[in-house]
Amino acid sequence: MPSFVKNPKDFLAGLLFIVVSAMFAFGDVDLPIGTAFRMGPGYFPMILCIILAALGIAIMTNGIRVEGEAIKNFTWRGLLNIVLPIVFFGATLRGLGFVFALGITVFAVSTASLHFHWRTALINTVTLVFFGWLIFIWGLGLPIQVWGPWVGGY
Amino acid sequence: MSFNVLTNLGMGFEQALSLLNLFYCFLGVLLGTLVGVLPGLGPVATIAMLLPITFQLPPTSALIMLAGIYYGAQYGGSTTAILINLPGESSSVVTAIDGYKLARQGRAGFALFTAAIGSFFAGTVATFLIAGFAPPLAAVALSFGPAEYFSLMVLGLAASVALAHGSLIKAVAMVILGLLLGTIGQDLYTGTPRFTFGMTELADGLEFIALVMGLFGIGEIIRNLEDESERNVFAQKVASLIPSWAEFKSTIKPILRGTSLGTFLGILPGGGAMLSSFAAYSLEKRIAKDPSRFGKGAIEGVAAPEAANNAGAQTSFIPMLTLGIPSNPVMALMIGAMIIQGIQPGPNVITEKPELFWGLIASMWVGNVMLLVLNLPMIGMWVKFLTVPYHVLFPGIIAVCCIGVYSVSNNAFDVYTMAFFGVVGYVLVKLDCEPAPMILGFVIGKMLEEYLRRAMLLSRGDPLVFFQRPISAVLLILAIAALVLVLIPSVSKKREEAFRE
Numbered sequence: 001m002p003s004f005v006k007n008p009k010d011f012l013a014g015l016l017f018i019v020v021s022a023m024f025a026f027g028d029v030d031l032p033i034g035t036a037f038r039m040g041p042g043y044f045p046m047i048l049c050i051i052l053a054a055l056g057i058a059i060m061t062n063g064i065r066v067e068g069e070a071i072k073n074f075t076w077r078g079l080l081n082i083v084l085p086i087v088f089f090g091a092t093l094r095g096l097g098f099v100f101a102l103g104i105t106v107f108a109v110s111t112a113s114l115h116f117h118w119r120t121a122l123i124n125t126v127t128l129v130f131f132g133w134l135i136f137i138w139g140l141g142l143p144i145q146v147w148g149p150w151v152g153g154y
Numbered sequence: 155m156s157f158n159v160l161t162n163l164g165m166g167f168e169q170a171l172s173l174l175n176l177f178y179c180f181l182g183v184l185l186g187t188l189v190g191v192l193p194g195l196g197p198v199a200t201i202a203m204l205l206p207i208t209f210q211l212p213p214t215s216a217l218i219m220l221a222g223i224y225y226g227a228q229y230g231g232s233t234t235a236i237l238i239n240l241p242g243e244s245s246s247v248v249t250a251i252d253g254y255k256l257a258r259q260g261r262a263g264f265a266l267f268t269a270a271i272g273s274f275f276a277g278t279v280a281t282f283l284i285a286g287f288a289p290p291l292a293a294v295a296l297s298f299g300p301a302e303y304f305s306l307m308v309l310g311l312a313a314s315v316a317l318a319h320g321s322l323i324k325a326v327a328m329v330i331l332g333l334l335l336g337t338i339g340q341d342l343y344t345g346t347p348r349f350t351f352g353m354t355e356l357a358d359g360l361e362f363i364a365l366v367m368g369l370f371g372i373g374e375i376i377r378n379l380e381d382e383s384e385r386n387v388f389a390q391k392v393a394s395l396i397p398s399w400a401e402f403k404s405t406i407k408p409i410l411r412g413t414s415l416g417t418f419l420g421i422l423p424g425g426g427a428m429l430s431s432f433a434a435y436s437l438e439k440r441i442a443k444d445p446s447r448f449g450k451g452a453i454e455g456v457a458a459p460e461a462a463n464n465a466g467a468q469t470s471f472i473p474m475l476t477l478g479i480p481s482n483p484v485m486a487l488m489i490g491a492m493i494i495q496g497i498q499p500g501p502n503v504i505t506e507k508p509e510l511f512w513g514l515i516a517s518m519w520v521g522n523v524m525l526l527v528l529n530l531p532m533i534g535m536w537v538k539f540l541t542v543p544y545h546v547l548f549p550g551i552i553a554v555c556c557i558g559v560y561s562v563s564n565n566a567f568d569v570y571t572m573a574f575f576g577v578v579g580y581v582l583v584k585l586d587c588e589p590a591p592m593i594l595g596f597v598i599g600k601m602l603e604e605y606l607r608r609a610m611l612l613s614r615g616d617p618l619v620f621f622q623r624p625i626s627a628v629l630l631i632l633a634i635a636a637l638v639l640v641l642i643p644s645v646s647k648k649r650e651e652a653f654r655e
Contacts, residue, residue, distance in 0.1 A: 009584075009586050010585075012585055013582075016585070017327050017331065020334070021334075024334055024337075027348070031341075031346060031348060032344075036615040036617065037611065038615075039607045041341035041343070041344055041348055042348075044603045044606065044607070045337045045348065048330055048334045048337070052330045052331060052334060055330065058323060059321075059324060073380040073381065074380075074584055075376065075380045077379075078379035078380065079376050079577065079580060082375060082376050082379070082552065083376075085552075086372065086556060086569060086573040086576070089569060090566035090568075090569030093560060093566065102553060102557070105556060106549045106552070109549050109552050110545070110549050112379055113379060113544075113545035113548070114379075114382050115545040116545065124546055124549055124550075125549070132557060136557050136561070140207060140210070142557070142561050144557075144561075
């Protein structure tokens with residue numbers, strides 16, 4: 001963080017709001033704005049973008065002017081070990097089927113904890129896959145294949 | 155309370171006491187108690203996980219179950235707070251202060267009993283209050299035009315900002331961000347796709363369930379993994395639950411005060427369980443003869459907040475049921491559940507779906523009775539659940555989130571959306587931005603835009619219409635007053651103190 005930033009939380013939050021507002025403003029240019037009488041699809045979002053950008057600038061300025069505490073304990077390990085397996089689940093559920101997609105996902109997210117131990121994680125995985133199947137597929141009848149085509153299912 | 159209300163309540167009890175609904179009510183409060191007891195899993199994430207499953211249920215049963223999770227969590231949260239000094243639920247934060255001290259003095263039974271009785275009493279009062287107040291309020295709302303609705307929603311959002319903790323300006327920005335995310339998808343009037351950035355999956359907008367699960371489920375798990383210090387279960391045997399008469403008498407007044415405060419704060423937009431419990435605790439401390447007892451095991455510090463959070467949890471259904479406006483994220487999910495079932499939330503629900511409306515209200519009282527039974531004699535079982543370590547628990551939560559969000563429309567895109575908002579939720583919390591106002595903005599966004607556009611059409615583009623119609627003007631002035639009030643230095647200092655306690 002550059003030295004002129006006194007409150008990194010405010011500075012980054014402000015920046016985030018500005019970036020999001022810019023993204024939406026970029027998407028808004030193609031939409032008809034209309035008039036206050038007959039508002040087009042772009043009118044309401046345009047107002048929101050302007051307000052959000054203004055607030056973002058105010059919050060960011062605050063982050064330069066007023067002293068505040070730094071961001072503590074940000075856990076990359078937790079973040080990546082949780083989010084990537086979830087993406088994996090979405091990407092492979094159709095191909096691998098319920099058992100392998102969920103099993104691998106559950107085992108992988110278990111590594112996010114500092115208390116990870118392969119034996120507990122494996123037992124946990126087997127239990128969760130079994131009960132997941134029991135409740136969601138056998139019980140509630142969700143249309144998810146148990147074994148996908150990649151592992152010899154049909 | 156009129157005769158009419160009683161006949162209607164009778165019909166409601168007929169609904170609530172049917173075998174099917176009794177079962178779902180029981181399931182709801184059981185799950186609610188469980189997630190309330192377990193720290194790190196709250197009612198918002200749980201209700202979001204179960205929403206997709208309620209597709210298959212009849213509407214009344216679905217809402218009865220989901221409501222049970224919410225007020226059941228208020229009961230469960232106090233158990234964890236008292237026994238291990240760790241609030242199972244954000245609304246039990248203040249209960250932990252004095253409740254845990256009582257437990258260490260060997261009076262855990264007394265504290266648990268007071269919490270349960272207080273919650274039960276408050277729940278009963280709140281049930282009858284909803285029955286009495288909701289119908290007239292809905293009748294008033296029927297005369298509302300687009301301008302009034304617009305102003306009402308602005309008031310709701312303003313109040314949720316004023317009552318959120320942390321920086322006011324960030325909370326406003328979060329509401330706007332939520333509104334903006336709500337505009338993704340087809341435009342209501344012209345069908346033009348907006349902000350889909352070329353992704354066809356976004357044509358119907360962001361999936362609400364994926365958004366909530368990401369922000370409150372996944373984001374919360376990542377945050378919990380920051381600090382994995384072991385929790386200590388205060389594994390002392392919970393001796394006699396029933397207090398002496400003198401002890402019991404000392405809890406009556408705090409319970410009454412907590413109930414009234416919680417009932418009132420629950421109705422306010424932006425209110426609900428958490429705010430009520432905080433306010434009740436500071437009230438007790440202020441009026442106590444000897445405030446120094448607080449923090450050292452004062453029973454008032456358990457009785458009042460626990461009554462207040464249950465009352466607040468239940469009365470926060472009033473704006474949702476009568477106006478179709480959510481006052482907190484849980485109510486936003488309830489509205490989502492209604493829409494899934496094909497019910498348009500709003501003042502018409504009472505007249506068009508009386509069995510749903512009255513059945514839900516009656517089920518709250520039935521649920522409170524069940525909770526009393528679940529919590530007092532079975533407290534030992536709940537304590538056992540606390541020994542499940544978090545690193546065993548969280549993969550299960552993720553598994554249910556993944557399956558649940560996929561099953562909404564059998565679509566992997568919703569899973570990616572959830573993962574994305576998990577990251578967003580974590581980052582926002584790290585930047586001290588509360589996600590709750592954003593969820594409200596997201597839910598209200600489409601309605602807000604629709605009413606704005608309709609009101610402007612009717613007024614031929616004159617924005618003064620919002621101030622020319624008396625009800626609308628009053629609502630907008632209240633909204634401005636709520637925001638200005640928080641900005642006044644002395645009030646804002648008090649607000650910070652209240653949230654820090």
